[in-house]
Each structure stands twice: as structure tokens, then as C-alpha cells.
Amino acid sequence: MFSSLYAKFGFIFTAGALIASAQALHTNIDLGGKDSPIVVVHYDDGDSKVTQRGGAYLVDFHPTLTLRNSSSKRIHSVTLLVEAQENSAGGKASVSVPSLDIAPGDTFPLRINQTLFGSPSVDVQLDGVLFEDLSFYGPDKLHLQYNMTVWELEARQDRKYYKNLLEASGEKALQNAMVESQARQDALALPNVQMARGRSTTVDAGQDMQFAFLRLPDAPVELSSGQARVVENMADGPSFSVHNVSKRPLRHLEIGWILKDQYGREFLAASLPADVNLAPGQSSQVMEDASLRFHGPGAIQGMKGFISSAEFADGSYWIPTRKQLDDPELRGVVAPSPEEQRLTSIYKRKGLNALIEELKKF
Amino acid sequence: MPAVTAHIPESDLALFISGDVSMWTYVHINLHLAHCEACRERIEAYRLSRQRLKQAAAEIPEGADWDRLAAEMTANIRVGLAAGECVAPRRKLDWKPSAGYLSRTHGWKVVAAWAGITVGAAALLSAAFLLNLPASDGESLMRSLHALVQGGRSGSARLAPGIGDRGPVVEASSSGVELRVNGVVVSIPQAPTRPVAITVSAPGSASARYVDDDTGQMTISSVYVQ
Numbered sequence: 029m030f031s032s033l034y035a036k037f038g039f040i041f042t043a044g045a046l047i048a049s050a051q052a053l054h055t056n057i058d059l060g061g062k063d064s065p066i067v068v069v070h071y072d073d074g075d076s077k078v079t080q081r082g083g084a085y086l087v088d089f090h091p092t093l094t095l096r097n098s099s100s101k102r103i104h105s106v107t108l109l110v111e112a113q114e115n116s117a118g119g120k121a122s123v124s125v126p127s128l129d130i131a132p133g134d135t136f137p138l139r140i141n142q143t144l145f146g147s148p149s150v151d152v153q154l155d156g157v158l159f160e161d162l163s164f165y166g167p168d169k170l171h172l173q174y175n176m177t178v179w180e181l182e183a184r185q186d187r188k189y190y191k192n193l194l195e196a197s198g199e200k201a202l203q204n205a206m207v208e209s210q211a212r213q214d215a216l217a218l219p220n221v222q223m224a225r226g227r228s229t230t231v232d233a234g235q236d237m238q239f240a241f242l243r244l245p246d247a248p249v250e251l252s253s254g255q256a257r258v259v260e261n262m263a264d265g266p267s268f269s270v271h272n273v274s275k276r277p278l279r280h281l282e283i284g285w286i287l288k289d290q291y292g293r294e295f296l297a298a299s300l301p302a303d304v305n306l307a308p309g310q311s312s313q314v315m316e317d318a319s320l321r322f323h324g325p326g327a328i329q330g331m332k333g334f335i336s337s338a339e340f341a342d343g344s345y346w347i348p349t350r351k352q353l354d355d356p357e358l359r360g361v362v363a364p365s366p367e368e369q370r371l372t373s374i375y376k377r378k379g380l381n382a383l384i385e386e387l388k389k390f
Numbered sequence: 391m392p393a394v395t396a397h398i399p400e401s402d403l404a405l406f407i408s409g410d411v412s413m414w415t416y417v418h419i420n421l422h423l424a425h426c427e428a429c430r431e432r433i434e435a436y437r438l439s440r441q442r443l444k445q446a447a448a449e450i451p452e453g454a455d456w457d458r459l460a461a462e463m464t465a466n467i468r469v470g471l472a473a474g475e476c477v478a479p480r481r482k483l484d485w486k487p488s489a490g491y492l493s494r495t496h497g498w499k500v501v502a503a504w505a506g507i508t509v510g511a512a513a514l515l516s517a518a519f520l521l522n523l524p525a526s527d528g529e530s531l532m533r534s535l536h537a538l539v540q541g542g543r544s545g546s547a548r549l550a551p552g553i554g555d556r557g558p559v560v561e562a563s564s565s566g567v568e569l570r571v572n573g574v575v576v577s578i579p580q581a582p583t584r585p586v587a588i589t590v591s592a593p594g595s596a597s598a599r600y601v602d603d604d605t606g607q608m609t610i611s612s613v614y615v616q
Binding site: 120121122123124125126127128137138139141142143145170171213216218219220221222223224225226266296297298299300301316318320323363366367369370373374377 | 586604606
């Protein structure tokens with residue numbers, strides 16, 4: 029009687045506390061119509077929870093979805109859009125998983141880790157699926173088809189490199205390459221940067237700082253006349269002149285923005301995408317209405333720009349080769365591709381044999 | 391005229407500065423100030439504080455969402471107060487029941503049982519509270535505890551000075567990425583490990599790459615300005 033009575037009290041106290049503090053989470057999953065290439069097999073809320081903060085809700089959203097490839101092609105990348113309803117504060121989130129290789133009919137997990145502010149009702153929508161033939165399905169509201177394609181092209185380049193290295197030089201060479209890649213990733217400094225849309229409306233004391241440019245051989249675009257208004261550790265309104273030096277019309281390009289602090293350390297601070305529509309030999313001006321703040325010691329001492337990728341009007345892409353990325357000026361600032369990071373992670377967690385088995389899959 | 395000897399209470403001084411005292415109190419305070427340098431110095435300190443507060447209010451950017459800021463700060467204050475209660479010194483009990491009294495009147499077994507219930511209930515409620523505490527509140531709680539130990543305000547709305555007045559801000563760092571609107575964090579991906587790469591993009595997005603420990607997949611979490 030003693031144990032059952034007090035056990036009941038304990039249960040009541042716990043239930044009351046949990047009810048008082050928790051709110052129900054409601055998740056709406058929309059992966060597209062009947063022709064969607066993926067379907068939900070299983071959904072698990074995980075340790076997701078909702079708590080009230082002031083007049084709104086804080087949603088710790090950590091579900092795991094098990095998805096099935098219901099198409100006839102292999103899936104290589106997926107992006108989901110995640111948004112809390114009534115998100116009057118603005119903002120949405122996404123989760124992308126590149127470097128997949130999901131055969132038709134196979135299932136795969138996809139985990140989401142987001143904290144959102146809004147209502148306890150969260151929408152999860154399919155934003156895009158990239159297939160092995162680089163075709164794309166989805167509304168692409170986040171304009172990530174370009175990025176997903178670049179990740180896939182980088183992944184192919186890197187897997188080919190490591191497979192060739194294994195065949196030509198053996199397991200030891202592959203192992204050394206993995207160790208070197210991991211060391212490079214560990215040495216890569218992660219900058220602390222903020223980006224806001226719009227430029228300052230006040231007249232700030234500052235100066236126009238010119239960009240230096242890294243010219244990669246066979247890049248289809250040349251950059252020139254780049255500048256931004258710099259005040260201490262903030263840079264406003266970057267602009268560039270771009271010149272199409274290739275023989276094909278260009279549709280889109282991305283510029284990597286490197287900052288140097290007062291100690292001479294350089295960081296890849298931001299990416300500047302631009303829709304250009306440039307005919308061969310044509311030039312244009314790219315201007316970005318944005319402010320970048322760099323949380324480093326002292327003021328910004330220098331800036332560099334380089335073309336990190338480009339898309340031609342015919343749908344083909346240009347990305348730097350591994351040799352170009354090995355340039356001393358880029359090697360210390362540009363992170364390895366998602367695929368290279370995944371492969372080094374496999375080596376680190378499971379060993380060389382697991383890595384070799386993984387490379388054989390492609 | 392009665393002699394003025396005792397200093398003016400703080401509450402009366404504050405009301406005197408803002409002109410919210412009765413006529414008799416006003417005369418009384420003025421008479422005291424004529425002979426008391428200490429109270430004159432306190433009056434001057436109050437006046438300077440009011441002036442600084444007015445100047446600070448004038449610097450607040452237009453379009454600040456006060457309702458959301460107020461809600462956020464109220465929530466942080468509640469967490470801070472709760473933390474303050476946890477670390478506040480406990481009053482010593484004035485009365486301690488003697489062991490002999492308890493055993494004579496109630497029996498040791500019953501006393502022990504009630505003590506166990508009280509401790510167990512407190513543990514259950516604390517566990518329920520902590521388990522349901524979101525990570526961001528946990529951070530607020532830690533900041534509050536830190537502030538209470540070091541001295542200073544508990545809880546704060548995290549503002550991005552110099553860039554936060556330009557609307558929503560995306561931020562990327564070794565801790566991950568987040569979106570701030572009017573100084574309030576509204577979206578942040580969480581991962582148990584340090585990101586392997588982070589980027590911000592000019593159209594208004596920030597991304598962090600992680601390797602998922604369970605699936606081994608490379609996962610890229612992003613936040614976007616609306």
C-alpha cells in the first residue's frame with residue numbers, strides 16, 4: 029500500500045509538470061504529388077518538443093524521416109524545406125543531404141535538427157531531389173538546385189580522384205591522402221560572420237576597399253574592378269565587373285568572398301551568387317545589396333574574390349579542379365567538398381577498408 | 391521650523407526628481423537639501439541616470455518589435471529569477487523539531503516517509519522542468535547563473551550591434567548558424583558536433599555542414615531570411 033500510494037503521487041506530480049510545460053507538436057509533411065520521387069515510410073518525432081516563450085512558441089525540431097525512392101532513377105541529393113507556421117518573425121530553414129546514392133525502391137533516413145520560433149505546427153516540404161543524371165524534381169523555392177548540382181559534380185570529381193589514387197598508388201597513398209585531408213579540415217578556421225540584406229542608410233565614415241582577385245586557369249569568367257565600402261569590421265554593398273571569357277553564354281555564377289584580418293589570416297567569409305546572362309565576350313556589373321560583418325580582431329585589412337562555380341546557358345557547369353583548389357591562396361580558406369568530408373569521416377570512423385568499399389560503390 | 395536631521399528615503403528622492411511628491415514633502419526635502427551634501431549628491435546622481443536613460447531611448451532604432459522583445463526579455467527574466475532562487479542563500483530554520491518530539495508524536499517511519507515523498511516530488515518536478523527545458527533556455531539559465539555569480543543583469547536579448555538595425559541577420563560561426571530578427575534568435579540548427587564548414591550567402595542565408603554520427607550522411611542545415 030505504501031509503495032502504490034506514493035508511486036501514484038509521483039506519477040501525478042510528473043504528469044502535471046510535463047503537461048504544464050509542454051505543448052503538442054504538429055507536423056505537416058508534404059513531399060509533393062503522386063509523381064513525387066520520394067515517399068515517407070516512417071516518421072519519428074524523436075526528442076522534438078515545444079515550449080512557450082513569451083507570446084510565441086520555441087520549437088526544438090529533431091525528427092527522423094525514413095524515406096523511400098519511389099522513382100526509377102538513383103537519387104543523389106535531397107532538400108527539405110522546414111518552416112514553423114505563423115512564423116511572423118520571418119525566416120525558414122532547410123536540410124540538404126548530398127552525396128546520396130539511393131537506388132529505386134531503397135529506403136534511407138533523413139534527420140532534421142532545427143530550432144524554430146513560431147507556432148507548434150511545423151511544415152516539412154520537399155524542395156528538391158537531384159538524380160544521378162543531374163535531372164531535378166521539385167519546386168526549388170530555396171533555389172538550391174544550383175548548389176545541389178555543384179555538390180554532385182564536386183563529389184564525382186573527388187571520388188574519381190581517390191579511386192585513381194588507390195588504383196595507381198595503392199592503399200597507403202589513399203590513407204596518406206585521407207590523413208592530409210583531415211589535417212587540412214582541422215586547420216580550417218571557421219569565421220564568425222553576419223550577413224544582412226540592405227545597406228546602411230546612414231553616412232558612415234569608411235573607405236572604399238578594392239578587391240584583389242584570384243584568377244583560376246580556364247575559369248569562364250574574369251573578375252575586375254571589385255570594391256566594397258568598409259567600416260572597421262563591416263563591408264557594405266560589394267560590386268564587381270564580370271567578363272565572360274568563354275565561348276558559351278553564361279547564366280549564373282558564384283563568387284567567393286575572402287576577408288583578411290589584422291593578423292593576416294584569411295577566411296572564406298561569404299558567397300555571392302549572381303544571375304548574369306552574359307554572352308561570350310560580354311561584360312556586366314554585379315552589385316549586391318548586402319552588409320557583411322566579420323567578428324574578428326580589429327578591422328578588415330583586405331578582401332579577395334574568386335569564381336567558385338558557374339553555370340552556362342545550356343545547363344552545363346564549371347567548377348574548379350582539385351589542382352586549382354590546391355592553390356596556396358585557396359587551400360587554407362576553401363573547405364573540401366561535402367563528399368570529401370564524408371569520405372574522410374568514413375575513414376576516421378570505420379577505417380581504410382570501409383573507405384575502399386565505399387569508393388567501389390560508385 | 392522643525393530641525394531636519396534624518397536623510398531622505400530613496401523612494402522620496404526618486405519621486406522628488408520626477409516632481410511626484412506632495413507640496414509639504416517637497417518643502418521638507420528642499421529644507422533638508424539646504425543642509426545635507428550627501429543627499430544633494432544622491433539627487434544629482436538620479437538626475438544623471440534619468441538623462442542617460444532618455445539618451446539611450448532616443449538611440450533605439452525605428453521599427454523595433456517591442457512586443458516580441460518584451461516577451462523575450464520577460465521569459466529570460468523568469469528563467470533568471472528561477473535561477474536566482476536556486477542559488478539564493480537559504481534561511482536557517484528558527485525551529486528545529488527535536489528527534490524525541492517527532493518520534494513520540496508521529497513515529498519515525500511516518501516522518502521518514504514524508505521526507506522521502508518531499509524529496510522525491512522535488513526531484514521529479516526538477517527533472518520534468520529540466521527535461522523540458524529547451525536548449526536555448528538552458529543557455530539562458532547558464533547565462534543567468536553566470537551573471538548572478540559575477541554580478542550583472544540576468545538574461546538578455548542578444549542584439550547584433552551595428553548590423554541588427556538593418557533587418558533580419560543570418561550569422562555563421564563555429565557554433566553553427568542562426569537567423570536573428572530584431573535581435574531575437576528565431577531559427578538555429580542544432581547538432582552535437584562542431585560543423586565541418588559554414589557559409590553565408592548574400593541573398594540572406596547561412597549554412598552549416600555536419601556529418602551525422604548515426605547515418606554517416608553529410609547534412610547541410612540552413613536558415614534563410616524570409
